[in-house]
Amino acid sequence: MNREIRSVVLSKEQQLRNDIEPIPISGIDDGLTSRWHGFNIFTWQEPCMRRFQKFVKNAYIKLLKETRAPRTRCYIQGWANVVRSGERLSPHSHDQSPFSYLSGNYCVTSQDSATIYYPPYVYAGSLDPKTSIAIKNRPGMLTIFPSGIFHETSIHKGDQERITLAFDIFLEDVDPRGRSGHEGTHILFDDPQEPVGRSLLRN
Secondary structure, eight states: OHHHHHHHHHHHHHHHHHHSOOOOBTTBSSSSGGGGGGOOGGGOOSHHHHHHHHHHHHHHHHHHHHHTOOOOOEEEEEEEEEEOTTOOOOSBOSOOSTTEEEEEEEEEEOSSOEEEEEOHHHHTTSOOGGGOEEEEOOTTOEEEEETTOEEEEOOOOOSSOEEEEEEEEESSSBOTTOOBGGGGTOEEEEOTTSOTTSOSSOO
């Protein structure tokens, strides 16, 4: 699946860069990361992307069961990150609004890179490397975390692109600026009225 996803992301990269005005973020001035606000990988219909979307949904449902958290109506928006040699994502959090819930990061390709997390119960407002938790990026690995947690990546030193798929899950259909539906990029992700085995990410 990862090889196919890589091909899809790279085939769409230039068009997305042409169509969407960048908003510099996380140390990326001009890339897919700085265009996160203008597209949603959970609407992509390629077979590999459909498999990825269902993989995320199943992982989310499993997380709720393991933490005994209730299902709730929620929305999702996702984007692709393509980081090339010498680049990194600087410290950032995805969302700290009242509507934020969970975020995620799925590794498609990586060569000796890590994502570094700063748990809020230890950093106490100051990002101290001594209290960080570094997780090596491995293709096929999905990490789900509270949206407000600060994190960054190590500098990418590989000769191939580091590609990840990231997403935010919201409890309301609004973006961090309070705009409904994030200008149309949000889609319904889960609804407790739907049977657990039935995905809203379906044809």
